[in-house]
Amino acid sequence: MAKSENGPAGAHGHGHEHHHDHQVVPDDIALRVRALESILVDKQMVDPAALDAVVDAYENRIGPRNGAQVVARAWADPAYKARLLDDGTAAIAEIGFGGTQGEHMVVVENTPEVHNLVVCTLCSCYPWPTLGLPPVWYKSNAYRARAVIEPRAVLREFGVEIADDVEVRVWDSTAEIRYLVLPERPPGTDGMTEEELAELVSRDAMIGVAFVPPPTGGRTP
Amino acid sequence: MNGVHDMGGMDGFGPVEPGADEPVFHHRWEGRVFAIRAALRPKDRVPGWGSFRYDLERIPPADYLRMSYYERWFAISLDRLLRSGLVTRTELETGRPEPGSPVEPLHPASPRRASAPGRLDIEVAPRFQPGDDVRARNLHPPGHTRLPRYARGKAGIVARDNGVYALQDTDEAGKALDRPPQHVYTVRFAARDLWGERASARDTVYVDLWEDHLEPA
Structure with a gap:
């Protein structure tokens, strides 16, 4: 999938594409996007600062560090964990996360008996407020096709x-409904603070494609 | 529609390639496409725009497979602006606003705001209860549907009632089906019932399905 990032850009399907149809220019898509944004700005239909704010939110504020805080709280506080598994949306909102693509959250717990894995075979649905925007592999044809048949x-x-x-x-x-995996708390983490626990939790662990490894001793740089 | 977007269970795509430390947006244009889409999203209910998902699904299969996620988003966002006349081809080619062409302010929805067609706070009697044996109906509608092909005709058990939602399925033109709001259930399927001997006897697949997608088993 990553290889196709610079691939042919045209959607031929709606009958509107014309001279770009059979011409593969690596950065063509960048030019076309710039042309569209430019005309929207010139017509005063969009404020470029408003677009900047959206990009900034997902590049800098809305990402897997949010979900890691949720997981750490659940590990540290059994009452919170019970609320989280009972009503994910409300418990996640307690920590201050919610909104677009997190409107109805269900948290599924990994145990010694059950390992959970999240996918969206039809699209690439993903819990944005807690994990940010999905990585390329999650959106890839291979993951969408295979996660259900050969997890x-x-x-x-x-x-x-x-x-x-x-x-x-x-x-x-x-x-x-959007899903967040509550990974198993690794051994060797007794007495760690929520902040320290959160540092151990990766995005992949909250999708279900990784475990949370025990701390290696000393803080990760 | 039985489109290539409905990928669950397909073979031949090769390995999944995990990426380490990948940026949120791999190119600047991806972020701009995402933000432009955020600005257009509040207009999704405008007549004639219809289901964004269904528009994505109608990208011809070969193109769909070749395009990246944000390339698809750009293609559909641009198509909608052109179709609605909010941007014209001439404007794109000349880079200058056409005199008299429509102008409509577009404001990106805040990430803090709910965007999805959310759970409805209304009382509707559920047809099924957790623990019920159900079967996903053998439906092959030409429009948008949230019932994936791999589950059709398969028997499962209701694991959870998620409350009442508007059905998101559409007709062939992308118009929402005229159906009442209904419960969405999480249905547990034994992986072997879906995939036969290829799956582990222990494994399960949970699928969220609207009541219209299910019948008693």
Whole structure:
């Protein structure tokens, strides 16, 4: 999928494409996007600062560090964990996260018996307020196609081996519910603060394609 | 529609390639497309615009597979602006506003705001209860549907009632089906019931389905 980032840009399907149709220029899409933004700005239909603010929000504020705070709180506070598993949306809102693509959150817990994995086979639905925008691999044809039919093989490609006696539970986000995986708390983390715990939690662990490894001793730089 | 977007269970796409430390937007234009889409999203209910998802699905299969996520978003956003006349081809080619062409201010929705067609706060009697045996109907509608092909005709068990939502499925023109709001259920399927011997006997797949997608088993 990443390889196609600079691939042919045209959607031929709606009958509007013309002279770019058979011409593959690597940065063509960048020029076309710039042309569109420029005309929207010239017509005073959009404020470029408003577009900047959207990009800034997702580049700098709305990302997996949010979800990591949710996970750390659940590990540190059993009452919070119970609320989180009972009503994910409300418990996540307690920490201050919610909004677009997090309107209805369900949190699924990894245990020694169950390993959860999240996918959206039809589109690329993803819990934006807690994880930010999805990585390229999550949106890739390969992940969307394979996560439901051969989740264990997909997990192996992420270096995750699931024992035969553990149930792999795949969640296909086909409606408006968005899923967040609550990973297992690693050993060696007793006495760590929520902030320290949150540093251990990766985006991938909250999608279900990684474990949270035990701390290596000392803070990660 | 039985489109190539409905990918669950397809083979041949090769390995998943995890990326380490990837940026949120790989190119500046991706961020601009995302933000322009955010500005257009409040207009999705405008007559004639219809389902963004269905528009994405109608990109011809070969193009769909070749395009990246944000390339698809750009293609559909541009198409909608052209179709509605808010931007004209001449304007794009000359880079100058055409005198008399319509101007409509577009404001990106705040990320803090709910955007999705959310749960409705209304009482509707559920047809199914958690624990019920159900079967995904063998539907092949030409419009947008949230019932993936791999689940059609398959039996499962209702795991959760998620409350009442408007059905998002559309007719062939992209217009919402004239159906009442209804419960959305999370249905648990045994992976073997979906994929046969290829799946582990222990594994399960959970799919969120509207009541119209289900029948008693």
